[in-house]
Amino acid sequence: MIAEAGLAALWFAAALALAQLVLGAMATSDARAALRASIAPVAVVQALFVAISFFCLIAVFARSDMSVLLVAANSHSAKPMIYKISGTWGNHEGSMLMWVAILGVAGATIALFERKLRADTKVATLAAQGAIALGFYAFLLIASNPFARITGVIEGQGLNPLLQDPGLAFHPPTLYAGYVGMSAAFSFAVGALVTRNVGPEFARAMRPWILGAWIFLTIGITAGSYWAYYTLGWGGWWFWDPVENASLMPWLAATALIHSVTVLATRDGLRAWTIMLAVLAFSMSMVGTFLVRSGVLTSVHSFAVDPQRGLFILELLAVYIGGALTLFALRVGTVSEGTRFDPFSREAALVANNLLLTVILIVVLAGTLYPLALEGFTGAKISVGAPYFNSVAGPLALVLMLIMAMGPMLRWRSDRPGLLLRRVAPAVVVGAIALALLIALAGPIGILPLFGLTVAALVAVASVAPLWKRNLTRTPLFTYGMVIAHLGCAVSIAGMASEGAFTKENLVAVKVGETQPIGPFAVTFAGLRELPGPNYAALEGVLLVAKGTGKPFIMAPQLRQFRDPPMLTNHAAIRTFWNGQLYLTIGEKEIDGRWLLRMWWKPFVTLIWLGGAMIALGGALALLGRVRRDLFAGRRVGAPA
Amino acid sequence: MKRGLILWLPLALILMLFAVFWVGLHRQENHDIASQMVGKPLPLFTAPAALPGQPGAATADFRDGKPRLLNVFASWCVPCVAEVPVLMRLKAMGVEVVGIAVHDTAPALDQFLARNGNPYARIGSDDQSRIQLALGSSGVPETFVIDGQGRIVKQHIGVVGEGDVPELLAALGQKP
Amino acid sequence: MRWFAALLAAMLLAAPATAQNSIAPTPAAPDYAEVSLADPVKEKQALALMDNIRCVVCQGQPVSGSNADLAGDMRRIIRERIGAGETPEQVRAWLVSKYGAWVSFKPPLEPRTAPLWLVPLLALAIGLWLLMRRLKWDRLKGAKS
Numbered sequence: 001m002i003a004e005a006g007l008a009a010l011w012f013a014a015a016l017a018l019a020q021l022v023l024g025a026m027a028t029s030d031a032r033a034a035l036r037a038s039i040a041p042v043a044v045v046q047a048l049f050v051a052i053s054f055f056c057l058i059a060v061f062a063r064s065d066m067s068v069l070l071v072a073a074n075s076h077s078a079k080p081m082i083y084k085i086s087g088t089w090g091n092h093e094g095s096m097l098m099w100v101a102i103l104g105v106a107g108a109t110i111a112l113f114e115r116k117l118r119a120d121t122k123v124a125t126l127a128a129q130g131a132i133a134l135g136f137y138a139f140l141l142i143a144s145n146p147f148a149r150i151t152g153v154i155e156g157q158g159l160n161p162l163l164q165d166p167g168l169a170f171h172p173p174t175l176y177a178g179y180v181g182m183s184a185a186f187s188f189a190v191g192a193l194v195t196r197n198v199g200p201e202f203a204r205a206m207r208p209w210i211l212g213a214w215i216f217l218t219i220g221i222t223a224g225s226y227w228a229y230y231t232l233g234w235g236g237w238w239f240w241d242p243v244e245n246a247s248l249m250p251w252l253a254a255t256a257l258i259h260s261v262t263v264l265a266t267r268d269g270l271r272a273w274t275i276m277l278a279v280l281a282f283s284m285s286m287v288g289t290f291l292v293r294s295g296v297l298t299s300v301h302s303f304a305v306d307p308q309r310g311l312f313i314l315e316l317l318a319v320y321i322g323g324a325l326t327l328f329a330l331r332v333g334t335v336s337e338g339t340r341f342d343p344f345s346r347e348a349a350l351v352a353n354n355l356l357l358t359v360i361l362i363v364v365l366a367g368t369l370y371p372l373a374l375e376g377f378t379g380a381k382i383s384v385g386a387p388y389f390n391s392v393a394g395p396l397a398l399v400l401m402l403i404m405a406m407g408p409m410l411r412w413r414s415d416r417p418g419l420l421l422r423r424v425a426p427a428v429v430v431g432a433i434a435l436a437l438l439i440a441l442a443g444p445i446g447i448l449p450l451f452g453l454t455v456a457a458l459v460a461v462a463s464v465a466p467l468w469k470r471n472l473t474r475t476p477l478f479t480y481g482m483v484i485a486h487l488g489c490a491v492s493i494a495g496m497a498s499e500g501a502f503t504k505e506n507l508v509a510v511k512v513g514e515t516q517p518i519g520p521f522a523v524t525f526a527g528l529r530e531l532p533g534p535n536y537a538a539l540e541g542v543l544l545v546a547k548g549t550g551k552p553f554i555m556a557p558q559l560r561q562f563r564d565p566p567m568l569t570n571h572a573a574i575r576t577f578w579n580g581q582l583y584l585t586i587g588e589k590e591i592d593g594r595w596l597l598r599m600w601w602k603p604f605v606t607l608i609w610l611g612g613a614m615i616a617l618g619g620a621l622a623l624l625g626r627v628r629r630d631l632f633a634g635r636r637v638g639a640p641a
Numbered sequence: 642m643k644r645g646l647i648l649w650l651p652l653a654l655i656l657m658l659f660a661v662f663w664v665g666l667h668r669q670e671n672h673d674i675a676s677q678m679v680g681k682p683l684p685l686f687t688a689p690a691a692l693p694g695q696p697g698a699a700t701a702d703f704r705d706g707k708p709r710l711l712n713v714f715a716s717w718c719v720p721c722v723a724e725v726p727v728l729m730r731l732k733a734m735g736v737e738v739v740g741i742a743v744h745d746t747a748p749a750l751d752q753f754l755a756r757n758g759n760p761y762a763r764i765g766s767d768d769q770s771r772i773q774l775a776l777g778s779s780g781v782p783e784t785f786v787i788d789g790q791g792r793i794v795k796q797h798i799g800v801v802g803e804g805d806v807p808e809l810l811a812a813l814g815q816k817p
Numbered sequence: 818m819r820w821f822a823a824l825l826a827a828m829l830l831a832a833p834a835t836a837q838n839s840i841a842p843t844p845a846a847p848d849y850a851e852v853s854l855a856d857p858v859k860e861k862q863a864l865a866l867m868d869n870i871r872c873v874v875c876q877g878q879p880v881s882g883s884n885a886d887l888a889g890d891m892r893r894i895i896r897e898r899i900g901a902g903e904t905p906e907q908v909r910a911w912l913v914s915k916y917g918a919w920v921s922f923k924p925p926l927e928p929r930t931a932p933l934w935l936v937p938l939l940a941l942a943i944g945l946w947l948l949m950r951r952l953k954w955d956r957l958k959g960a961k962s
Contacts, residue, residue, distance in 0.1 A: 234882035376664035385922025770890035777915035779873035
């Protein structure tokens with residue numbers, strides 16, 4: 001019965017989304033106050049129903065109810081409970097249900113907590129949110145019913161062992177919260193266009209919502225990168241794979257958006273552009289969902305795919321994105337352009353930041369889709385991967401970093417070049433010293449890592465400069481947020497460059513008792529032992545690792561033979577030091593009594609994800625600072641209507 | 642008016658994107674990687690005999706004026722079983738099929754042929770996929786048509802079905 | 818560390834010797850599908866190339882990160898050829914001559930791939946043009962004159 005309840009709840013939610021859209025469309029004029037008051041409760045109840053539906057699906061997975069097709073196809077009763085639950089979204093239908101559940105909750109949160117937005121704009125925003133939800137409910141109910149029944153199945157087929165990892169419990173929910181949270185930006189933009197309300201007030205209202213979604217997106221991408229790094233067993237942390245690019249594109253658009261919205265809020269500039277980015281950020285989320293779910297692109301990350309579903313999502317994209325951009329073209333002309341900028345001003349730096357982020361987004365988009373376009377129109381097959389993205393997006397990103405270093409040191413409105421030069425001088429000196437040291441000491445490490453490390457050093461110094469000679473207790477929280485997020489970029493870039501430049505790799509075939517070097521370590525193969533797992537049998541390599549004359553420690557990479565479905569996975573042993581990670585895996589084959597050992601020493605690789613975490617933390621502080629200031633301001637002058 | 646036009650640019654771009662997606666969704670699902678060696682001479686190789694009872698294969702065998710099939714297969718390859726009857730029929734029609742067994746062992750191969758039949762005149766062993774890579778072949782089974790001068794005329798990716806026989810015969814220069 | 822290097826050298830020398838002593842026809846050379854080249858410079862070149870070559874079986878992955886047999890065989894060929902003195906670009910060209918441009922993650926510079934570079938350039942140009950229109954240069958001009 002749980003499955004039927006879940007399906008019924010999904011139908012109710014869809015009906016309420018329709019009601020939300022219709023009510024919103026009818027209540028745009030001020031005269032219909034009663035209608036207007038009813039839309040927020042509808043949004044909340046809609047979220048409630050879709051949440052119930054999602055929890056019903058989790059329940060049937062947790063109970064291993066094999067009479068539900070989705071459970072039978074993707075789960076197994078012998079799985080540990082955490083993977084039964086996280087397996088709920090380890091498949092197409094379940095992940096789409098999570099998608100709409102988050103969409104519903106985002107709408108309800110706006111309905112409940114958004115106070116600053118003009119009433120008619122808020123109604124239009126909620127109507128837009130309802131419209132988006134309606135389409136994706138239709139997609140679930142018509143083309144991807146997660147609650148379909150099946151008879152006669154006793155045991156399920158199991159979950160891909162690569163997904164049986166805590167990463168699945170954590171990565172998709174955060175990534176989706178970011179992806180779908182961006183719908184708020186989209187709906188706000190549509191609402192603002194419909195009600196012709198684009199200005200600083202609107203920007204201040206929209207900012208917390210996009211910051212929130214952006215924080216989740218940042219965490220999701222960072223977590224996903226680390227998950228791929230430790231689970232795939234080859235030490236790679238970013239593959240420029242279509243699925244990864246699909247998550248990067250909304251992040252780039254959203255990062256541009258949180259900066260342009262600041263210009264709109266502070267200086268009433270970039271009106272049309274901010275609206276454009278708000279539409280673009282969620283459009284990229286939907287395009288990403290399409291790319292992942294339709295199977296138009298081949299990817300490392302395995303997903304079940306179906307072209308028919310792809311067509312359905314494509315139709316939704318055409319309606320929403322096409323509709324929003326048509327509205328944009330028709331309406332934004334009536335929005336005045338806003339103020340013009342002085343070339344030496346903070347807003348000019350932010351515009352340059354937006355330009356570069358957008359060009360990087362276009363590089364990622366072009367590189368991801370051009371092979372598809374070329375094959376579709378000419379039949380020729382090419383591959384576009386790391387060499388293209390690194391060589392084209394890499395330099396753009398480094399220039400972006402330099403602008404990021406300068407931006408916070410510039411004043412709003414106008415500034416003097418000479419003063420800027422004086423302010424950035426310490427950072428430039430540090431960067432120059434870093435460059436000189438690297439050239440003298442590091443040997444040939446490649447152009448991109450060399451400049452990456454240089455820029456990281458420069459940006460690290462520059463990003464803390466806004467705190468220089470300031471009363472630290474009176475500095476607003478969002479300034480700290482900006483400083484930490486920018487510092488996080490430097491930290492992350494340093495990790496990427498260091499990983500690229502200094503990684504040591506040693507692949508060897510060893511007999512028991514043999515010792516092999518890797519970086520500063522010596523690894524001795526002490527033997528193998530068999531260990532039972534909850535739903536797999538593991539063969540564990542026992543490796544004695546010593547650094548110089550230090551005390552040896554044990555690292556134990558495993559080969560795991562899963563039963564349902566039968567699959568061999570490679571579980572790396574990773575040990576983190578202050579200056580890097582030692583990454584050891586054991587190969588699948590034994591040849592003449594020798595086992596294959598893959599060893600990597602990755603200096604400062606952890607900085608990549610530490611930087612990502614700092615960026616997210618910076619966002620969180622900024623959000624907290626803004627919300628707190630709003631609350632205090634509200635208390636002082638009385639809550640604004 | 643200029644500004645008006647530029648405002649339509651995003652819509653135009655996104656529609657182009659959707660056109661690409663639409664074409665992508667409707668294209669023939671095709672993950673085959675065609676070999677670039679078609680039309681070129683067979684690369685030089687000498688494959689040792691995969692089975693004690695049967696000769697191995699070498700490029701020199703293909704230059705005697707008689708067109709042949711070169712079949713890349715393996716006993717561990719499940720779909721390969723399906724094409725054996727078709728290859729047997731081709732053999733009965735006088736087509737010589739040379740096998741290249743990839744990553745295989747003599748006992749496993751022996752069992753495979755005993756169970757399914759042996760359409761091969763010779764079977765060369767390709768332990769490390771060297772011949773497969775030289776052919777530009779990306780999986781098993783794949784079948785190449787080699788003309789009498791030792792040139793690769795055609796590549797067939799995947800299982801050879803009954804329906805593929807006329808095309809293969811045509812490429813071999815043989816009448817069905 | 819010196820004793821360790823000596824031990825390592827002894828082991829490297831000993832390995833082929835023991836292999837030759839045994840009667841089994843096992844190859845004395847290490848299997849380069851899974852084992853690094855002895856020369857660190859060449860190994861680095863080989864690794865960089867492997868990151869750029871697409872596995873023909875698993876398709877989405879580079880051969881440097883795939884467990885498929887054929888990926889291992891491609892790694893072996895790459896290491897052998899680079900070990901024998903070929904440049905990475907020669908090995909890439911050899912693989913492209915077998916499988917086409919698809920096998921390399923580095924798109925060739927050809928007319929048909931030109932949009933990959935032209936589209937970002939065009940975007941940058943349009944962006945810069947829009948940006949210039951939004952800036953007011955009066956103050957700077959005024960300062961100069």
